Amino acid sequence: MSNQKVWAWLIAGMIAYIPANTYTMLKTSTLVETSEATIIGGVFELIDYGNIGIALVIFVASVLIPIGKFAAVAYLAISVQRRSVLNQHHRHRLFEIVEFIGRWSMIDVFVVAILSALVQLDGLATINPGIAAFSFALSVIFTMLAAQSFDSRLIWDVDRTKP
Amino acid sequence: MHDKRTVALSNALPPLADLIACPQCDTLHRVHDLPDDAQAHCQRCGLVIVTSRPKAIALVLSLALTAFVLMIAAISFPFLDLDAQGRHNSISMLQAVMAFDSGVALLLAVAVAGFIVFLPLTRLAAIIYAIGPLVRDRPARRGAQRAFALAELLRPWSMTEIFIVGVSVALIKVAGIASVTFGPAFWAFCALVIVTVLKDQLICRVSIWKALEQLKG
Numbered sequence: 001m002s003n004q005k006v007w008a009w010l011i012a013g014m015i016a017y018i019p020a021n022t023y024t025m026l027k028t029s030t031l032v033e034t035s036e037a038t039i040i041g042g043v044f045e046l047i048d049y050g051n052i053g054i055a056l057v058i059f060v061a062s063v064l065i066p067i068g069k070f071a072a073v074a075y076l077a078i079s080v081q082r083r084s085v086l087n088q089h090h091r092h093r094l095f096e097i098v099e100f101i102g103r104w105s106m107i108d109v110f111v112v113a114i115l116s117a118l119v120q121l122d123g124l125a126t127i128n129p130g131i132a133a134f135s136f137a138l139s140v141i142f143t144m145l146a147a148q149s150f151d152s153r154l155i156w157d158v159d160r161t162k163p
Numbered sequence: 164m165h166d167k168r169t170v171a172l173s174n175a176l177p178p179l180a181d182l183i184a185c186p187q188c189d190t191l192h193r194v195h196d197l198p199d200d201a202q203a204h205c206q207r208c209g210l211v212i213v214t215s216r217p218k219a220i221a222l223v224l225s226l227a228l229t230a231f232v233l234m235i236a237a238i239s240f241p242f243l244d245l246d247a248q249g250r251h252n253s254i255s256m257l258q259a260v261m262a263f264d265s266g267v268a269l270l271l272a273v274a275v276a277g278f279i280v281f282l283p284l285t286r287l288a289a290i291i292y293a294i295g296p297l298v299r300d301r302p303a304r305r306g307a308q309r310a311f312a313l314a315e316l317l318r319p320w321s322m323t324e325i326f327i328v329g330v331s332v333a334l335i336k337v338a339g340i341a342s343v344t345f346g347p348a349f350w351a352f353c354a355l356v357i358v359t360v361l362k363d364q365l366i367c368r369v370s371i372w373k374a375l376e377q378l379k380g
């Protein structure tokens with residue numbers, strides 16, 4: 001019962017994550033060409049320019065953390081519903097990590113915000129945000145709410161009823 | 164209904180004021196007075212429940228005031244300057260946020276402005292309002308508990324430190340096409356991030372809640 005909110009926010013987050021990956025995150029127009037990049041496209045662009053480290057930061061923040069978070073929150077919710085007694089300490093640790101790290105997915109949204117404000121050099125180069133920036137921000141917000149609605153005390157509730 | 168077991172249990176428990184439940188796993192502990200600079204962990208999940216630092220509340224207040232002033236500086240001065248082949252563009256923090264200005268993107272602008280400016284500011288104001296009088300041993304202000312609860316609620320949503328990382332990534336991305344110089348607001352914002360992290364490290368929630376309870380106006 002008490003996991004209903006967790007599931008609702010989590011599913012909303014997963015749904016918002018789909019357009020976040022299929023649509024354009026960043027529209028770059030220069031004198032010669034206009035290019036549109038998705039999240040993954042942006043990562044590959046960075047690799048092409050040789051910025052492997054930054055590409056890794058964006059990949060971790062925008063792909064690994066969100067997907068890992070979907071899996072982790074779902075696992076926590078399922079294990080509580082099954083009244084699992086296994087790995088309580090590990091699950092508790094996992095919850096702490098999820099709560100701490102989830103917000104960091106917002107990095108790419110902020111990058112898009114700054115780039116589009118900064119690079120407005122008419123005729124030379126302009127950068128504008130795409131619809132994916134919006135859906136990605138929503139996805140992060142929804143999964144943060146999912147993690148917050150999870151009651152970590154439920155992990156330990158089984159202790160009380162254990163024979 | 165008279166249940167013998169319940170009676171026996173409540174007799175065995177110390178007074179309610181001496182008990183503390185771990186906020187994360189609900190284990191009940193008995194509180195002792197801690198020696199200075201000591202920390203009390205939860206026996207089961209290891210969360211730090213109480214930190215005993217007598218001067219901490221005054222420190223938290225001064226750091227919150229510092230952060231508040233830095234935030235005002237960070238939104239009033241130029242944040243970044245861009246130079247590319249004779250063209251020049253200078254932006255403030257709010258401009259950086261208001262890049263999203265059309266259609267649904269406006270919602271995103273509001274959210275981003277909230278995460279990096281308005282929610283952090285509200286949170287700082289709430290902390291200052293709630294613990295200000297405690298430092299001078301005055302009775303707590305009206306609604307001080309609600310203000311502190313609000314500050315706690317907003318904690319995950321104020322994303323100043325994440326924004327700074329975002330700025331660094333963005334700067335590396337534009338380094339190829341233009342040269343960027345940092346404005347005073349950028350440095351104010353960096354200082355703000357450090358001060359905020361320090362402040363959140365020092366806050367001992369249990370001590371503040373207790374003080375608010377005792378000095379209730």
